[in-house]
Amino acid sequence: MTCISTRAIVLRKIEYGDADLIITLFSSDQGKLTVIAKGAKKSRKRFSGVLELFSTLNIVTRESRGRGLPILQEASLIYPFVNIRSGIEKTAYASYWSEIVNVWMVDGQKQPGLYSLLESCLDALDQGHMTPDILSVFFQIQFMKLCGFGPTLFHCTACCQDMMETQSPYMAVDIARGGILCHNCQPKSFSCQNLSKGTIKLLQWMEKADAVRAARLRPTPCSIHEGLDFLESFVPHHLGKQLHSLTFLRQLRAVSLNRHVC
Amino acid sequence: MNYYPSAIQNLIKRLGRLPGIGEKSAERLAMHILRSPRNEAEQLARAILDMKDNIRLCAICFGLSEGETCSLCADSRRNPGIVCVVEQPADMISMERSGAFFGRYHILQGVLSPLDGIGPDNIRIRELMSRIESGGIGEVVIATSTSVEGEATAAYLHDMLQSTGVKITRIASGVPMGGDLKYVDQATLKKAMDTRHEF
Ligand SMILES: [Zn+2]
Ligand SMILES: [Zn+2]
Numbered sequence: 001m002t003c004i005s006t007r008a009i010v011l012r013k014i015e016y017g018d019a020d021l022i023i024t025l026f027s028s029d030q031g032k033l034t035v036i037a038k039g040a041k042k043s044r045k046r047f048s049g050v051l052e053l054f055s056t057l058n059i060v061t062r063e064s065r066g067r068g069l070p071i072l073q074e075a076s077l078i079y080p081f082v083n084i085r086s087g088i089e090k091t092a093y094a095s096y097w098s099e100i101v102n103v104w105m106v107d108g109q110k111q112p113g114l115y116s117l118l119e120s121c122l123d124a125l126d127q128g129h130m131t132p133d134i135l136s137v138f139f140q141i142q143f144m145k146l147c148g149f150g151p152t153l154f155h156c157t158a159c160c161q162d163m164m165e166t167q168s169p170y171m172a173v174d175i176a177r178g179g180i181l182c183h184n185c186q187p188k189s190f191s192c193q194n195l196s197k198g199t200i201k202l203l204q205w206m207e208k209a210d211a212v213r214a215a216r217l218r219p220t221p222c223s224i225h226e227g228l229d230f231l232e233s234f235v236p237h238h239l240g241k242q243l244h245s246l247t248f249l250r251q252l253r254a255v256s257l258n259r260h261v262c
Numbered sequence: 263m264n265y266y267p268s269a270i271q272n273l274i275k276r277l278g279r280l281p282g283i284g285e286k287s288a289e290r291l292a293m294h295i296l297r298s299p300r301n302e303a304e305q306l307a308r309a310i311l312d313m314k315d316n317i318r319l320c321a322i323c324f325g326l327s328e329g330e331t332c333s334l335c336a337d338s339r340r341n342p343g344i345v346c347v348v349e350q351p352a353d354m355i356s357m358e359r360s361g362a363f364f365g366r367y368h369i370l371q372g373v374l375s376p377l378d379g380i381g382p383d384n385i386r387i388r389e390l391m392s393r394i395e396s397g398g399i400g401e402v403v404i405a406t407s408t409s410v411e412g413e414a415t416a417a418y419l420h421d422m423l424q425s426t427g428v429k430i431t432r433i434a435s436g437v438p439m440g441g442d443l444k445y446v447d448q449a450t451l452k453k454a455m456d457t458r459h460e461f
Contacts, residue, residue, distance in 0.1 A: 017282065049449055053411050077447055080447070080449035082449050084418070088415075088418040091374075091414035244377055251381035252381065
């Protein structure tokens with residue numbers, strides 16, 4: 001009977017019957033894995049307070065005797081990231097990143113780079129090193145780079161003209177082609193999403209930076225807003241799926257906008 | 263199962279859909295009902311329909327009620343100035359069992375959950391706000407669970423309620439009664455230590 005012992009982050013938790021939980025984790029050694037935690041809902045001793053969303057754990061799983069899910073044997077907390085749940089905005093962003101990873105990854109496929117990206121972003125969110133929105137720009141652009149569908153940001157996706165040589169202060173976005181278009185190549189017939197040069201520079205920079213360097217950046221609110229707008233249409237387009245937590249984030253932003261207007 | 267007459271098969275099938283009941287238990291229950299007197303079976307059937315027909319949500323607290331308002335909201339001995347916010351009717355029942363609370367309740371009918379797409383508009387937050395805005399409430403006790411969703415919902419309610427000027431409190435969390443420290447996770451222990459109180 002094979003046992004797996006690995007470091008892992010809780011992506012999703014679903015109640016199963018009266019006593020059990022089905023947990024989806026993203027592990028550093030095994031990629032995404034789904035396990036059953038028997039008796040986790042009832043017992044105070046087994047897994048008490050440990051199997052919470054976004055927690056980083058050390059886990060031991062064992063294959064089930066039949067064809068069922070692997071069984072979670074042990075779980076101990078490395079980082080509970082309790083500050084994330086102290087605010088709804090932080091919780092919403094952490095959920096969004098977890099959902100992206102959950103949708104993109106296939107069970108058992110390893111992605112150590114993506115694992116450390118998720119863990120370091122959750123850590124920065126917990127510590128408050130960066131505001132959640134800047135972190136989300138960083139997470140999304142890094143995620144796309146790691147998964148091989150990063151947007152073309154340095155030259156026009158149609159004619160390859162260097163972006164910094166173009167005179168226009170705005171560039172059009174072509175989500176399907178996966179990048180930006182210069183002034184000559186953008187369609188005149190319909191209004192499309194635009195990115196300012198400042199935002200493009202921010203995205204280029206975020207793509208090359210690590211978390212520590214990204215934390216020193218002070219982008220303008222306008223660039224963050226534009227960058228998020230772009231990434232939040234770009235990522236779901238390439239995942240081919242609408243994400244629940246993105247709908248939630250948008251609802252949350254609408255509520256806070258209404259409150260500021262009032 | 264196929265060896266039973268179809269009326270029995272049908273009942274076994276229906277009972278088997280209830281949570282926690284497998285085919286074997288469903289079979290046993292069906293056989294028990296078959297052997298019991300007709301009036302007992304009738305009472306069981308009527309009790310189920312009675313409940314379905316008569317239970318609705320209380321117009322004030324959104325708890326389970328038999329009329330427009332529930333017995334708790336109608337009880338003049340309960341302090342109307344303090345409202346305890348819980349996720350589900352079952353949480354209210356647990357709180358009542360503890361005998362620790364003498365105010366009124368507000369049942370959110372859920373919890374904010376980004377991963378399930380359950381946002382502020384999907385649970386009874388607006389109703390709580392208008393209940394507070396209509397006056398007479400001095401304190402709101404937030405008693406959502408200590409899961410990520412429960413804590414985040416508590417934080418959201420705190421943000422929303424701050425402008426109303428009511429006192430906002432959160433139930434304490436920490437080491438369970440009769441609990442052994444070595445089974446308590448570090449997040450809970452840290453919270454217990456942070457919020458320790460003087461003897
Ligand atoms: Zn071009
Ligand atoms: Zn009521």
